[in-house]
Amino acid sequence: MRLNMKLAQRAGLAIFALWFPLAAVAGEAVPVAEDPVLEQRMIALSEDLRCLVCQNESLAGSRAELAQDLRQEIRDQLRAGKSDKEVINYLTQRYGDFVLYKPPLKPLTWLLWFGPFVLLIGAAGGFYLYLKRRGARLAGESLSAEEKQRVEALLRNNGNES
Amino acid sequence: MIPELGHFSLILALLLALVQGILPLAGAARNNPAWIAVAKPAARAQFLFVAIAFGALAWSFLSNDFSVINVTRNSHSRLPEVYRFTATWGSHEGSMLLWTFILGMWTVAVTLFSRHLPDDMVARVVGVMGLVSFGFLLFLLSTSNPFLRMPMAMDGSDLNPLLQDPGMVVHPPILYMGYVGFSVAFAFALTALLSGKLDASWARWSRPWTTAAWSFLTIGIMMGSWWAYYELGWGGWWFWDPVENASLMPWLVGTALIHSLAVTEKRGSFKAWTVFLAIGAFSLSLLGTFLVRSGVLSSVHSFATDPARGLFILIFLAVVIGGSLLLFALRASQVGLGGRFALVSRESFLMVNNILLLTATGSVLLGTLYPLFLDALGLGKISVGPPYFNSVFVPLVSPLIFLAGLGPLARWKQVNVPELAHRLKWGFGASVVAALLLPFTQETWQPLVSLGILLALWIAVTVVISVRARMRTAAGWSANFYGMHLAHLGVAVTVIGVTMVSSYQTERNMRMAVGDTVTMQGYTFRFGGVTDVTGPNYTGARGMLEVSRNGKPLTTLYPEKRVYVASGMPFTESAIDYGFTRDLYTALGERLDGGAWSVRLFHKPFVVWIWIGSVLMALGGFMAITDRRYRTSRKKGRVQA
Amino acid sequence: MKRFLIPLGIFIVLVIFLGIGLKLNPREVPSPLIGKPAPDFRLALLSDPSRQMSPADLRGKVWLFNVWASWCGSCRQEHDLLLSLARQGSLPVYGMDYKDQPGDAQAVLARFGNPYVETFIDLDGRAAIDYGVYGVPETYLIDKNGTIRYKHTGPLTREVLDGKILPLAKELQR
Structure with missing residues (x-):
């Protein structure tokens, strides 16, 4: 199967050589997120949060629907000007310390x-x-x-x- | 018929394992040569029957025998042949059979390469391994029989798509070679405790076995990490998942064991400690098995769990580890002290190495089990994840790596500190200066980058100094010496990879329509659209990304999104352009409105160095095993007690 | 001799914990909301989407709050139990239809029976997030003051209902 991939890659390279002039007129892609800076903050935050429905995945890495919703919630809250700490408080109020991959320091x-x-x-x-x-x-x-x-x-x- | 043959073979193997476990041990205790002589043939016959069982299961998978429950649950008629074979160990039952099979291989290897060892010693080693094997065979037959039948199913429910990967062909067997390989060191340690003969020759005999197991485990973990990197679609290479931790813990203790064996062999010191580590390394392998298969922890990779299995392994753990630790407590105090050494000596350095490694192991164990502790005490649920492990691990491992540079240059018994400082001052100075300056070639200077580079350079410099010093003397080739330095260099290479990719990775999540381009770190990615693909047991979409640099075409990448027919689950197949100083990692995301797709692009500097370094470590280990003195028999080891 | 017993001691403690661990479910997340006021929301009702209701309207009542969806297979498992509870009439059950097409949900209730006094429609799942819902079905017991007293994750069972929820509800209703 990998061999096929190799072949396909080679074929692709040939196509590429023919296509190349077109590349010059192509447009510049835009980030999926409307606000990449905010998105970075959201990802950094959600990497240290646990996806609740998954076996053991971060909120950032999960494709589960709840994880998507929660990412959206975090995005919205950050956009509304909430601090990272406030967002984390919001989540721990609902799900407890279980969502934190970095357990808070307490007795x-x-x-x-x-x-x-x-x-x-x-x-x-x-x-x-x-x-x-x-x-x-x-x-x-x-x-x-x-x-x-x-x-x-x-x-x-x-x-x-x- | 064939599955029944496998089932029957397993039962025979169980009986033989019992014979192999009892007679030789009793024979060695009572000095009965006839019983001692049973060890080798029993071990080989046991292995033969386990091999037949393994073959029978593999045959059931290859021939699509969907009357076998295990095949139905883990295979599919349209699964490519290679994966039908690897599906043999894709399930809990099959992987347990693989485990037992490999245990048999190691036991047979011991019977083959132990001609120079005393018979009663071999009998005890083989006997202990027989008892371990008995436990696993009993486990298989009582709770995890892979040969159970049911009415013929139409088709199977397919192998987990994550496991349908070339990496999974070799990763589990190699990993198990490592885990199970520690059983040899364990058996040697118990033999030493049982016989009371805990001398330098004992350490010499168990050293190559330990190093071999460690090298396999290193490769196994490295492959697992690489697999996670390209298969999970996120480009991460270590997630601190309980299953990964379960493999890291025996590796850390195994690393400590290799180093303390060196002291015990050379200087006769730390004997009890070395025995303890040998028990510890294998115990942690067993503990890992429990953690992965009992369902007490939630992990991305855990097998389908069953409390009955968990209970069985727990009892088995309690008997095997508890028994060994009890034996250790009873016998270890009678061990002699060994040679004299000063506070600053290679012995001490190696002990500090051991302390750091064991503390690191303890931290991983604590972090992995802490949620369980709190939950068991009814104190609530918490999660312990990467932020914890990273913040605890880095400060423990950094001095360890520093010592890896210093240790090989330190003399046994007493270090002449001024002399050593004189030899190393230029190397150290140069490493510090380079470590401070090199990060400026990247966009930002970060203290952790300097630390990583310093540690890597420090090892490299000390290896050069050490090798040059040796070449100046008349000492000839020593596989052990060069193997050690190669392994240490491997550490340096891995450290560079970890440092660079953690600090300088670039990631973009872009919306790309046909013809759109993204430029990142000097590489231009042009999206050529998505075509439908149909695999043997999946359908999917294949994106096309043409990569160029400075206008010159470089390569074309085809990241895929697949939906497997039987499970209906979507999976991401990343496409990677590997490079010595950087990987370009691409993954296809979702279809967006307007015919565009979300595409993830990563630039990962030096990421392959992580695995190259691991391979060097393992090669160093394999090289050290070839050292001549492990093959020469008892004569030479006797000088040092 | 004594110090050589330390590893054995540590190991025995470890085995005890692992043994207890076998009986625990590592994925069940206890709710920090127990003993806290039930989060408020105002949502349209499945029976008549033009009408809205809020948990605040239920003050003075002890009620069971059941989060479910038509696409959720395990919700069907507890459906009969909820129906029998509704027939019995001792504890009113209010539903919340989580991230669902109202039409699908109505069809399910029409086909299998409707145990709910009213069902809130939580189209985007926002209200459910406030309750810490991480998997449907989930069930909350809420007292007269609007405080969450108990939470069950996963399909309700006869044991949980008769052994925990109903006795607690009886006490709260006094």
Whole structure:
């Protein structure tokens, strides 16, 4: 099937070569949206919002009818001069925090937002303590003659190999 | 008849898996050579029967046997032959069978490439894998039998159109090669815990298997990402969907495992930690299976779900992972400490790498499951999506990538800091200056772009320094050494791709009538109209966009909109002109009034670098496996305990 | 030994949550509007499109607000239940015809029976958005003060109606 596409593409190229002079007189296309700046704002906003009827898609990416309606609603509200925050409030009043892909920071989401960094600090601290304890334990073990030999072998072997 | 043969083979495979799981493990525990000897033949026979079952299912699909429920639900008589074959693993049942099939392949591979290993060790590894296989076969036969029949249907309801794609021919098998491949590292880890022999040679033996699985998983994820890019019609390459996260988590832990195995093999340190990671990587593979198939999370890609299946996998998870972690808790404390090292040493750097990778894994897990936690506690519903993951992931991964440059140049045991700083100061300085200046060649300067470029250049510079240093010494070819550097370079390439496309993508949604043109980033797109197309199992509209640059024709793109006959669902087929420094991505939207169409046009700078980098990472992994020392047997590993 | 038990502990907690998760529906969105005043609107009625009505006109009554459409297959599933509720007469049911052709909706009611006292016509779905409707059918229980007390998403079932909605309605009617 892909092969067919390739053929079709080649054929298309041939047609294109014939057609090219026409291209010069063609008109400049216009954006689908009446107001592209507003549209950009709408898309940026709806990318972080969840489509409610879909499995897991953003409002911006969904083709569902409700998503289209909500995009239109957002467009209208932005046009009416509402701020991004007001639009988001409008949606959370109706659908709850579920519509937000970026959960708001509140006590219920502290664990979510701070968890990773607490985990990082905890793990780093744990590793540091482990190193200290380990150093102490290793220092406590006196080296036997056999172990000394091994250490020397290690030192020799360990020059350049990664 | 053929489906019954498959069904029967599955039952035989189940019994053989039980034998393979019990006798060798018992034999190794009691030192009974006869029982130990059962391991290899049982594993191979089990695989043979799973293969027969798999073949039977594939045959049912290829021959349009619509008396098999699974075929009716996932195929159609007008589905092209290739997709009838790939539909074999397009459903939950079939993909589970593929999973088991691949598990069998890995087990047979272990039996073939383990001649230099002690027999009792092989027996334990094969035994553990047999038990895992038993669980999956039981799952298949009890809740997800792909061979169930019903009265002959007239025709099937077709394979999900999203899966009717060449990428889907190879993506699932490769991805599963990765997921399931971690079962080998897992089995090695359990073997070490069971036998108490947790030495450097253990790490040496399990290293190539882990790296192989990781490389497959890397390719599998990369293909999934690429598929989402061209197939979902939005040009996104990562959505932080639960299913993607389910593949990313074992990958992150697998990456940590590869690095900690290096320490355990070379220096004998972090043994318990390495074993823990080996259990973790496979556990997360299993967890991913649960998340995708149980319906606890909503995802774009999830399979049709069934609570009975979810319950089965959950119990299976609890037994396999819970049992392993219990064994770990009982045995890990008896492990020795390994070699001495200072606070600033390659050992420490690798541990910091592990900490960052595990924290990243923890964050992905937390973000993926947090909505479930709140819901389970009755605290309301929330969604956690890309904004969360991006804001948590970037700060964790940036230092990790910085370390990837530093680590290979750091000495084991103790880093001579002034010496290392001296070697790297020019490289670092040059990377910083270039990273600050390069973004000015684009329209805007953004701090994140500079950060991305800095990290990528830093890796590139350190790889050059490291390789030059090695070439100056007499050390010869080392597949391991060069494989590692290739993989690190791959990271740099991916970072460039991610940085550029996230910051400098251009997108237009235009209204185009025949002959209309759009100029974007120096490329002119001329709309040549829409023609009707009829595929084998769909009808649709094909747009034509002639692309030119500076008046010179470049290519013609044919984005399509298809409606599949059986499902009646509309789908977008994007058309892409791939390029080394940019992709031109086009998708056909809706028909508008006045004969015009809405057309989406994207200019995506360096987007292919994301996948090129991933391929380099995987190639680096495959290269490292060929290292000679994995083939030489026990002798060499003994020096270091 | 103890610190090696930490992963097992975390895992057990995880399994418990996943087990609870099996019983939950990740796609069901709880309404933040419960306990809040029912959003107001003024819409034409299906019985006579020249007449308009608003939820405010229903103050002092406990009523069931059912959002449906003629194109919605699962709405047909709950239709009989709504009819029997209407016959019983203990709780008035008002409908809202969501993004539909009024003619189609009238045809459905003519053919299967009309459980609704009145049906609002929400042609563009704007009013439904105010109620947080994300999939038809959806049903709201509204009290005498015009406060939303309960919401059910998806087709009504006998269990939900007899077990939750009717007892709550009885209490509110007192």
